[in-house]
Amino acid sequence: MYENKRLGFLFVLPFVLGVLLFKLFPFVMSFALSFTQYDLIDPPKYVGLDNYRELATADPLFRKSLGVTLLFAALAVPLRVGFALFIAHVLNFRLRGINFFRAAFYLPSILGGSIAVAVLWRFIFAKNGLVNLIMVQLGLEPIAWLADEHYSMWTIVLLFTWQFGSAMVIFLAALQNVPVSLYEAAECDGASKLQQFWSITVPLITPVIFFNLIMQMVHAFQEFNGPYMITEGGPLSSTYVLALYIYDQSFRFFNLGYGAALSWVLFALVGGLSAISFWSSKYWVFYAGEKEQRK
Amino acid sequence: MSGGDMHGPSRGDAGRPWLRYLALGLVALVMLYPLIWLVGASFKSNSEIFTEVGFWPQRFDFGAYAKGWKTSTEYTFATYFLNSFLITIPRIIVTVISCVLVAYAFARFEFWGKKILFSVMVGTMMLPLIVLRLPQYLVFRELGWLDSYLPLIVPSAFATDTFFIFMLVQFLKGIPRDMEEAAQIDGCNALQLLWHIIVPLLKPAIVSVIVFQFIWTMNDFMGPLIYLASVEKYPVSLALKMSIGATEEVEWANVIAISVVALIPSVAVFFAAQRHFIEGATSSGVKG
Numbered sequence: 001m002y003e004n005k006r007l008g009f010l011f012v013l014p015f016v017l018g019v020l021l022f023k024l025f026p027f028v029m030s031f032a033l034s035f036t037q038y039d040l041i042d043p044p045k046y047v048g049l050d051n052y053r054e055l056a057t058a059d060p061l062f063r064k065s066l067g068v069t070l071l072f073a074a075l076a077v078p079l080r081v082g083f084a085l086f087i088a089h090v091l092n093f094r095l096r097g098i099n100f101f102r103a104a105f106y107l108p109s110i111l112g113g114s115i116a117v118a119v120l121w122r123f124i125f126a127k128n129g130l131v132n133l134i135m136v137q138l139g140l141e142p143i144a145w146l147a148d149e150h151y152s153m154w155t156i157v158l159l160f161t162w163q164f165g166s167a168m169v170i171f172l173a174a175l176q177n178v179p180v181s182l183y184e185a186a187e188c189d190g191a192s193k194l195q196q197f198w199s200i201t202v203p204l205i206t207p208v209i210f211f212n213l214i215m216q217m218v219h220a221f222q223e224f225n226g227p228y229m230i231t232e233g234g235p236l237s238s239t240y241v242l243a244l245y246i247y248d249q250s251f252r253f254f255n256l257g258y259g260a261a262l263s264w265v266l267f268a269l270v271g272g273l274s275a276i277s278f279w280s281s282k283y284w285v286f287y288a289g290e291k292e293q294r295k
Numbered sequence: 296m297s298g299g300d301m302h303g304p305s306r307g308d309a310g311r312p313w314l315r316y317l318a319l320g321l322v323a324l325v326m327l328y329p330l331i332w333l334v335g336a337s338f339k340s341n342s343e344i345f346t347e348v349g350f351w352p353q354r355f356d357f358g359a360y361a362k363g364w365k366t367s368t369e370y371t372f373a374t375y376f377l378n379s380f381l382i383t384i385p386r387i388i389v390t391v392i393s394c395v396l397v398a399y400a401f402a403r404f405e406f407w408g409k410k411i412l413f414s415v416m417v418g419t420m421m422l423p424l425i426v427l428r429l430p431q432y433l434v435f436r437e438l439g440w441l442d443s444y445l446p447l448i449v450p451s452a453f454a455t456d457t458f459f460i461f462m463l464v465q466f467l468k469g470i471p472r473d474m475e476e477a478a479q480i481d482g483c484n485a486l487q488l489l490w491h492i493i494v495p496l497l498k499p500a501i502v503s504v505i506v507f508q509f510i511w512t513m514n515d516f517m518g519p520l521i522y523l524a525s526v527e528k529y530p531v532s533l534a535l536k537m538s539i540g541a542t543e544e545v546e547w548a549n550v551i552a553i554s555v556v557a558l559i560p561s562v563a564v565f566f567a568a569q570r571h572f573i574e575g576a577t578s579s580g581v582k583g
Binding site for chain 1: 312315316318319322323326327329330332333345346347348393396397399400401403404405406407408409412415416419420421422423424425426427428429430431432433434450452453454455457460485510511513514516517520521531532533535536539547550551554555557558561562565566569570
C-alpha cells in the first residue's frame, strides 16, 4: 500500500497543479513582465532592462523605499524573534495558570494582521491616543508618533513585535525538548540562570532560532497592512515599504511592468538574504542535539 | 546546592514563582491593555476617548455600535460579515480537503519526485507572495474571475497554503503506523484508511488548520483589495477601511466600535479552539 507509487502521486496531484498554476507560472510570468511596459490596456511592450535601469538610477522613491524596508526588517525581526524567545523561556516552566499567559501572548498574533487592529493601532498612537495619554501621566512629553518621520517607523515596528506569539509557540515546542537534566547538571556546577540560558538553551535550539528568523524575515519584507493603514507610508515616505510601493505601482498607477521589476528586486533581496542565512547557518546552527532527543 | 538564597533549586523554580508571575503579568498587561482599552473606548464619547487612560467608560453608550453598524454606505455590516463568511467557509473546506490529502501522500507514500516536491513545498513557504500577486491578478482577469470570490477561494483547493501541509505532515510523522497497518490487513483501502484512521487522529491538527485559515482569511486585506471592485461584495476588512476613508472628520468611537465587532468572530474562534490549537501548533511545530 505505502509503496503504491501511483496512488501517492494521485493524492499529491492537487498540490502539483497548484504549484504550477498559482506559484510557478505567475513566478515566471512576473519575471517576463518585469522587462515590459504594461498598463493593462495596451499589450505589454518589451523594453529590455529599462525598468531595472530606471529603478537603479533614476528613482529616488525606490531608493527611499528600499532603505525603509531594510530598516524595518533590521529592527522588527530581531525584536520579534528575541521577544518570542525570551517569553517562551519564561513560560517554559511549570506554573499554575500558564495556559492563560500562553493564550494572552498568542492573541495579538492572531488578531494583529487584521485591518481592525491596524485601525486601532493608528488610534492608539494618535496625537492624543492611549500611548501619549500614558506618557503625559508619567510626566513625559507626548510624541507625534504618526506625524513625525523620526518616530513613525516605531509604530509599525511595535505592531510587528507585538505579534510575537506564533514564533513563541514554535520556541516553546523546542524548549520542551531540552532535557531537564542538563539544567540540573549546570546548576550543580554553579552556573547562573543567564549562563544556563546562553550555554544550554540557545545552542540546543539554534535550528528553531534559524527557522523563526527566516520565516519572520520573509514576513517582515512583505509587511503591508500596517504601513498601508496606520501611516499610509508617510510622513515623508518614512514608512513607505517596498510592498506598498509595489502595490501602488501595480494596482494604483497600473505600471505593471515596473511593479513586476520592483517585486523581483524584493524577491532577490529576500532570496539573497535567505541564501546568506543558510550559508551562515553552517557556523552557528547545530543539529547534533537532535540525536539525543527522545526516540 | 546550598540553600534557598542561591538560584532556584530546580526546574520548577519553586523558590521565586512570584517573580515569574510578576514578569508574565506585566508583559500580559502590555500585550492586552490596548485591546481592553479599546473595548472600553467603544462606549465612550469622542472627548472622553482622548482624555481617559482608564478603560472603564463613565457611562455605557451603545450609540457608536449602532452608528458604526449602519455604515455610511447603503449596506450594513451584516452584509459585510455575510460576505466574509461566504469567502471564509468555502475556503476552509477546500483547504482542509486538499491539504489533508497532500499531507497524507507526503507522510505515508513513496512516489516519484517526492523529495523534490517536498523541497518545493518548503521553498514556497519562503517565497514572498507579493511577487506573485500581479501575474495572479492577470490570470484571474483572463479567466473573468475579477470581482468575484473565486480568486480568493479556488487556489486553496489546490493546496497552495503550504504552511498547512507542512504542519499536517509534521503532525502525521509523530503518529505511529500500527493502526493503519492493522486496518490494512483487515482490507481497508487507502481512502478508507485516510477517513477512518488518519482523519480522527489528525483532528487536533485539522482544528488548527481551520482556526488559522478562518482567522487569516477574515484578516486578509490585500486579496479582496485587489480582486473585488463592487462594494456589495466587500468583506469586513475592506468595509472597515472604507469606514475610515469615507468621512473627513472621523467619528472615532464608531470606527473603534465596529473594529471591536470585526474582531469578535476571530476572538471567539480563538478561545473556543485555543487549547486544541496551541497544542496542535506546538506539537506539530518544527522539531528540528
